[in-house]
Amino acid sequence: MAILMALDPFGDFGKVLDESIRQANNRHAPLTILAIAETFQDIQHDYAGLSGASEELFTQVRRKLDAAKLEAIKQGVTPTVLIETGPSPAQNILDCAEQQGADLIIMGHREKKGLDRFLLGSVAAKVIAHARCSVLVVR
Template sequence: MYDRILVPTDGSAETKQVVAHAAKLAEAHGAELHAIYVVNSATFASLPMETSWEGVTDMLQDEGESALEDVQKVASRYDVSLTTHLVEGAPNKEIVRYAEQEGFDLIVMGTHGRGGIDRLLLGSVAERVVRASTVPVLTVRVEKDEVTPKAEATEKAKGSS
């Protein structure tokens, strides 16, 4: 059913739960697992002009590489092949673009399940990906300090809204 699974990471501790879920799925289906970290280019806009762009770029890329190394550590516990990708742009747009261009069968993402004013103020990359993607998206609800992800998983089938 799944041959290529994409798991975006933001480097948070909670993402490790999502990676484990994606790796289990990849292992069960004999699928390739790919991890993507998007260096959020919008981060640059809020910096003072005197800030060294090169230094900021290096710092953000280092964070991304560290996050992808964490994914490798989690995925190594499973019998899966893992390929990592570091890209730059708006996270939700780059995740969708990458998944669609590279022919992925599934995107597995974490969500905090925020509602109300929190979601309005903070937004949700996962929600934007679900709305924009033609690739099915499986969301795994995670909570801070929670050891395992909640059993909530929502799949958006191709073409549904």
């Protein structure tokens, strides 16, 4: 059994981390924590001033990942941590799950409102639809 936790660096990941640690401890399973520094390379112009923000974004994501790792260690789990970049967090999660041989993906769900819900879709919904292993979504 191998567990992959998908860390949302822009959301509150406390509940997802707690559940991931609980599952890893209960199953005596290795835990990998994956954070995605989402890029905007598929957008052709400077979208809301984000074109030069990639290094700052990566640093911010790294800080959240390091905080999650320290908390896991405090609770008795020494996770492997990974940071990936790309325009599609769902695809990054799915690819990492395959590469790591994950039997379980644990992730959060960020509620989208209005048209965003229908136009953009949910990372969690995409992962659930395409994962080859079980997916636990923590609300």
